[in-house]
Amino acid sequence: MKLPPALPSKAQLERLRATATYRTLNLCSLGAGVQSSTLLIMSALGLAPREIPRYDAVIFADTQFEPDAVYKHLEKLQEIAHAADIPFIRISAGNIRHDALKPSGHYATMPLHILGDQGGRGMLRRQCTDEYKVKPIRRSVRAVLGAPIEDGHVGKVPAGRYAMQHIGFSFDEERRVRDEPPGAYNELEYPLIRLRMTRQDCMDMLAQYGLENTPKSACIGCPFSGNSRWRAMRDTQPDDWAAAVEFDEQIRHGHPAAGVALKGRAFVHRSRVALAQADIDRVTAHEWRGRQGEISLARYEEEPPGCSPYGCRRTEIPPEAAVEAGA
Structure with missing residues (x-):
């Protein structure tokens, strides 16, 4: 190609x-x-x-x-x-994808979800x-x-x-x-x-005009994806799902080109477990029941807005999700 x-x-x-x-x-x-x-x-x-x-x-x-x-x-x-x-x-x-995994050269970080060695949670800066x-x-x-x-x-x-x-x-x-x-x-x-x-x-x-199935435009392994996107990918796009799972496994220790070892592990799913094992079928509203901001957080998790170069995503993450994610 x-x-x-x-x-x-x-x-x-x-x-x-x-x-x-x-x-x-x-x-x-x-x-x-x-x-x-x-x-x-x-x-x-x-x-x-x-x-x-x-x-x-x-x-x-x-x-x-x-x-x-x-x-x-x-x-x-x-x-x-x-x-x-x-x-x-x-x-x-x-x-x-290739740039994120290559061992040398320039790279731009993705907003990967980080689980620190001591259990702390964070998120890498989005430069991609x-x-x-x-x-x-x-x-x-x-x-x-x-x-x-x-x-x-x-x-x-x-x-x-x-x-x-x-x-x-x-x-x-x-x-x-x-x-x-x-x-x-x-x-x-x-x-x-x-x-x-x-x-x-x-x-x-x-x-x-016959374009009723217009997809959301986002990278296969985008860490901003919600459970609904992961489910749809797994259930209807097996090749994309396999590529996402593979990328998640390969990026576990961060971008090798960074030159500095990541203090923790990186994940594409916000639960900070391997995508292949992530509970993407779980009802998000139930998971966050009883917490302040339940509705807004559930909406963010299920259908996060697209990754646009002309709009700030940070302002769209509900406070509860931002704190939890380290954003």
């Missing part, structure tokens, strides 16, 4: 750079989940042209460790984009999203705006060039939006929030 490149293709760069010389580019940061898939559908079909124009390009940053269902869905999105003459940019900063999602997309945005590229390094955007970058947060996710001022060459926009479209609205729209 051909691996995705680090930057847009020559043809994509030529087309978008030419456009950027005389107007603002309209770009979509595609996560391939429900909300960003809705943005692409609405753009391609012209369903809300004032809020969601025809995109000049959509950009997907591939961690190369996504579930098979995501890659199959991505093929459908590419067909939709192609039919609407929207360039589909698929780039990658590398294979996150920035490394494998945010930075590759930013580099691509600069590149299509005309920034010089030399030996893979993307320089500064020429003065006067700008991009509006659409992010797929729905109206019920407004709390996730970071309060960031416009940048020197781009501005983030959240059209689904302006349209007051909820996640359910997005799901209903996708169903109308």
Whole structure:
């Protein structure tokens, strides 16, 4: 299988750079989940042209460790984009699984759940999203705006060039939006929030166009996964489940490239036991019965929000879960 490149293709760069010389580019940061898939559908079909124009390009940053269902869905999105003459940019900063396990070189930590030698609990800092999602997309945005590229390094955007970058947060996710001022060459926009479209609205729209089974976009071994995702993976995606179990076992002592021995053991499941033995069938609300914040914690455990490069996850973890996880 051909691996995705680090930057847009020559043809994509030529087309978008030419456009950027005389107007603002309209770009979509595609996560391939429900909300960003809705943005692409609405753009391609012209369903809300004032809020969601025809995109000049959509950009997907591939961690190369996504579930098979995501890659199959991505093929459908590419067909939709192609039919609407929207360039589909698929780039990658590398294979996150391989990088996490290789014995040397640069690495970006995942938010693994840690069980200390003395029984203490913690969580590693999340650096993976920035490394494998945010930075590759930013580099691509600069590149299509005309920034010089030399030996893979993307320089500064020429003065006067700008991009509006659409992010797929729905109206019920407004709390996730970071309060960031416009940048020197781009501005983030959240059209689904302006349209007051909820996640359910997005799901209903996708169903109308044959995309009712749009999966959540998250790495196979993402430690932010809740029991419902682990169960679905085990029961319906055996290959992905096997890969997740294998990764969990291999990452037990942390990232070998760190150079410093982990004081404890690392797990992808928040119970801090091997994924293969984790009680993912347990009813979470029962597990936390009698504790303050039971409902919010149960919701977090069963359906944690997706891993987005443009929204802070920490603010979404209920206090009870954050304390327990060391977050």
